[in-house]
Amino acid sequence: MNPILEVKDLSVVYESTGFAALQAVDHVSFVLEAGEFVGLVGESGSGKSTLGFAITRLQKPPARINGGQIYFRGEDIRELDVETLRQQRQGGFAMVLQSGMNALNPVRTIRNHFIDIFRAHGHVEKSRWDARQIELIEKVGLSKEVLARFPGELSGGMRQRVSIALALSLEPQLMVFDEPTTALDVLVQQAIMDTIKSLQKSEGFTAVLISHDLGVVLESTQRVLVMHEGRIVEDASSLDILANPQDEYTRMLLSHYADPRAEVVELPGFTDRASRKAHGTLKASDGGTAVTSAAREGRSTDSAIVVDHVSMLYPPPRRGEQAITAVDDVSFTLEPGESLALVGASGSGKSTIAKLITGIEKPTAGTVRFGNLDVARLGRGQIRGLHRNVQMIFQDPYSALNPLHTVEYTLTRPVVNFGGLRGPAARKRVLELLETVGLSPVEQFAAKLPHQLSGGQRQRVVIARALASNPQVLIADEPVSMLDVSLRAGVLSLLEDVREQWGMSMLYITHDLLSARLVTENIMVLNGGRVVERGNTAQVLQHPENEYTIRLLDAVPNPARVRGAAV
């Protein structure tokens, strides 16, 4: 037993003037053995990042440690003065940040970043600088040419690798990774996690991986600390957590993972479409005409969205370079009442297709039609007419609502603009919408401001706003990717319910194959702007044919797979 870090009864509080103090970390104790790879898991607001900052002494006001000790190699790091702390960063503890890829100085080459560190700590002889840089950059899987580049010339994944290499250059004994892959694409995320895992093995440092994604953590770590509301609720080996979770909260987190490839995919309170159809519980659109026609009252006849050989080129970023092909000869039809998934990694052109359909951008070739409207040729007034029927649900519920408007104001606007209702009639409709999305008591929610709502509640308001004009088509751009895992199932089942009740069609844009499996009938897989595979969702995900689809499926973090591998 050789403890490298001992945390005893640590408490961290956020104290801002004018706000009540918030105890973010509450009497947390744990011990890290040298050479361990430990995961720290929790949903947003659980205090996991605050704890990570505290154990590396990087916390800033308004955060303040208000109790407990942190012993690093037997020394309480809370007592260290600034200069000792700085020297300590070499051979001591280092942190790789979530936005680590934005932490590089854009006007200095990667080589200069290394030299800054070598100079500040003087732990590498000047004659060995070059050799050491090359060694480090190759360790994280990059070629040495990268050293001469500027951060802006590297992709997000490469920049994150560079920041790992920079942290490594200090030869730390303890590395804290704070959501190192959250901002990255699924495929890149998997590659970076592989690099971190193999580095941890070869370099032998102690690592703490902070993440909201239990799947990612279980796949790579030996031991997991589960945090909930500032406390560690479970501390056990990864296998134990999987096989025999003790805490209610851990069980709840685990229940939200499933393999999109399985025969039947189930989340709490939610089964995938195919199996619901089989059991006759699906309100089939052809069976439930009574409901749908009621909802469709006062609406023009439903029209399909027809995307015909559409290509989209963006002008080159620099002169002399090639134009960027975001969408390359894509054709599909979104039938009324259909639910279609558009799946792909970032940069695959899926969001561009959403922009083309909603008239925000105009395609360079091909046509997008909605009924008999040519979307690319609509004037400003006609675009407004298009938005009556084609509505959008945004990815980030935190930026999709104006922070200064109440829920009621936000929802009243489309009701007034599209429904022509005024005064009490408009208010009645707003309250109905809130009822529909399950935000009751409606009167209370109507009066709230966005910051008084949780992420899931905000997303429900965003959905309610999209429903306000009684649209025919919903474009959902990654509607659950910013939400905590435990909230996703609720929002997805809401989307599914209103879609079936109101008889809308939905284009569901995502990189998350599990959610696509749950709410869509058909799927299209995009890679580099091209459709590489399409078909029935359950069919495609269970028997993928294209190599890219298989890679995407493999990248889905899945705790169950760890169990399979370990047994």
Place this chain on the structure above:
Amino acid sequence: MTTTQNPATATVEAMRPPPRFAFITRSTATLWANWKSRLGLIILACFIFVAILAPLLAPYGASQDGFERNADASPEHWFGTTAAGEDVLSQLIYGSQISVSVGFIAGVLSTIVAIVIGLSWGYIRGFGADVINFIVNLFLVIPGLPLMIVIAAYLQNGGLVMIVAVIVITGWAWGARVLRAQTQTLRSRDFVTAARFSGEPAWRIVFKEILPNMTSIIAGGFFGAATSAILAEAGLEFLGLGDSSIVSWGTILYWAQNSNALLTGQWILLFAPGLCIALLALSLTLINFGVDAISNPRLREGKSR
């Protein structure tokens, strides 16, 4: 979350209409919490107090003459008298009315011009934006003071209205540019796109969605504009370009200069209005420190580490 302990009050709290004034209360609290802006608020309050109560506070009328000329300080005339035989203290007190009101009015007007032009400039794209860009750049590159002097000389003796007009014409461009930059960052936010999806017309998006999110920048711009308006007003009056028959700090300086007050040893005639102008400008600048803390919460917390 102490309120949740009592469900009745919690419900009442939630039922209450949106806290429209909560923002103002919170901003004032933030301003008061910062010692710099607290000092600024106190100084500004003193000046406003003096300006409003001038007829009660001043021992004599503003242009009441007939006293001994060029008198030194005495119990009857604390700051002495001018070359025309007026009481300097009374003139100072009445002069604060002009400075405070010109600062306020010109500040408000040039902020309004900056808002209207800056926001629409930031929101629209294409040819219209280029045209506005050209006009604003034109106003930015013309040196302010000479332009002011030229305009003021051209609109001879228009009085205060003319001075305010000159200050507004020369003072809006910088604010417009700052607001345009902020509008451009806000217009790409999802909630603006969402408003478009809600069928909102452009003017509503600009003034109901974007504008309220820039309140602190606008407030900062207003205090900046008011400061330069006060300085410009005093400057123009001092150069004799305003209406020299009214009593303001600028005209006190103008007449003091004309009567060679320094040579007669009456330094207080130049010093007192100068100090007042500096203090008033200082108070607004100090308040701006607090406004910064509202727009950037990081400045609100104590020093880092």
